[in-house]
Amino acid sequence: MLEIKNLHVKLEDEAREILKGLTLSVKPGEVHAIMGPNGSGKSTLSYVLSGREGYEVTEGSVTFKGEDLLAMEASQRAAKGVFLAFQYPIEIPGVATMQFLKVALNAQRKARGQKEMTAPEFMRHVKERAAKLNISQDMLKRPVNVGFSGGEKKRAEILQMAVLEPSLCVLDETDSGLDIDALRVVADGVNALRSPDRAMIVITHYQRLLDYIVPDKVHVLSDGKIVKTGGKELALELEANGYADFVGKAA
């Protein structure tokens, strides 16, 4: 589904490379965890995949469902099925959450040549999913993320994911700022979306999230490259020994 080959990325206005030859292959149905210390390039990877401006790919390729992902604009990538759950979801004053979801869903459907959802269809579609995530009608009426608590913002991200039904979910530090109860709700929401034709990349600093969202593969990202790949037990090893073993030069 996703093939990242020898990806080199830098910021447009800086010479320093952030990703230095990252290679990763993700198949449908798989959940991959990417772990690494601060500054290893985790968030950069999520932004490059989702099409944020300001990054320059100097070498390598990203292929998604056989197409060149890097050639697509952010909204096209979303319509193709890429979804980024933000580490810090953005507040958008003046745009009601419900309206935002509807515009987004129908824009994607339109881009895929599908019929737009009618208002009643859409209401049902959202309500079912919101209930599972303890998201109230009141929250849906409020402007996107405005005045939401940290936990509410993360739940709202997962709701967007559930509503838009992407085929590749990238979760960027979804566990940050969550207490254990909120983490459980979010993880349940993510697990409910696991399916044979949907892949997930879970980016996290801590092993904690992976107790709830159990990955098929764990990768250690250090200094812009994947330095080790293993099964879910690798996360436990990291938890016990820290990243020092893999951040070679520092050790």
Place this chain on the structure above:
Amino acid sequence: MTSVVSQIPQIQLTDAEKALGISLPSRRLEEWKWTDLRRMITTAYGSQKVTAKDADVERLLKASPFSALHLKRIVFINGVHDADRSQVKVAVAKPSAALATDEIVALGSRLQATGVSLSLEGNADTPIEIIHVTTDGPARAQAVRHVVEVADGSSATIVETFVGEGDYLTTAVIDLTVGEGARLDHIKVEHEAPKATHLGHAIVSLAANSVLREFTLTSGSALNRQNGTYTFTGEGADAKVAGAYLLNGKQHADTRLVVDHAVPRCTSRELFKVVMDGNARGIFQGKVVVRPDAQKTDGKQSSHALLLSETAEFDAKPELEIYADDVVCGHGATSGDLNHDHMFYLKSRGIPESEAKSLLIAAFVGEAIETVEHEGIREALSNYAKGWLSRR
């Protein structure tokens, strides 16, 4: 023939000034420094009356954003009251020239302004729309001046709409008196012809415990200047003055508000949202005066501009003159382009660039439109803004 050379250096009237029969304010006057009418008005406007064709009038009446709403209409065509098309019987008068308070009022008087005189009592459910239609014809100047009084304890909604075609100049003055404990909702839409000049002044007097909710949409004309004077004459009154500009091309709009807190315990709020594209120029000048006796005054103003092009320009000039010591007053002005984080967030959810932009611009203007209480009018204003965005 000999020519007389004056000893005193005199400013020669421009052709436009000669045609209007009055000198126009120039940038030498601080209040007019961004809007030099002397230099900017170059057309020699005549004063001939033009007879409108029915088809033109009908088409233009439909151009009001409120044409589908159930409102009581008072119609002015080419500056003249049209009793047949109006649904409210009104007295039409020429207000006394002694009331001239600024250059716009003076020009209106010079142009023989006429207007309706409304005394409103009780609680009217249906808003009154005074709609001003200007049909295409020779370049000409025209003027209206309306007088509206809301009696003590009464409430009313007054809408002023300006639509037109061709090249013309309109001065539009409205005197609004809000009685004790009364409430007035005043909505104005300036959707004049693209070549037109619109000069307006709202002169508002607020008695004790009265409420004013005002919203002005500025979008149509090439050149727009609107003054607003708000005087609190009794304690405990509350005025919210909001506005939005939707400007493009070389449009120029300048609003100057003066809020005079002459008595204690009054509240004033000003909120202007400015959206500009192309080479448009927007100005917001807000002056708040708090007189020595006006303790417990609460006055705030803010103006925010969203610049969609590198060549659009916004100037804000807040002025606070405070002579009382127990007051809360503040002002804020911002100007910038669309927030890149907001744009990326929307695009990352599949919303294409142009749609994401429209959504954010509508939300930006929406904050000012939201202050309009009447649901139908508020929705019509939102739809107008959406229409502007899609034509942009």
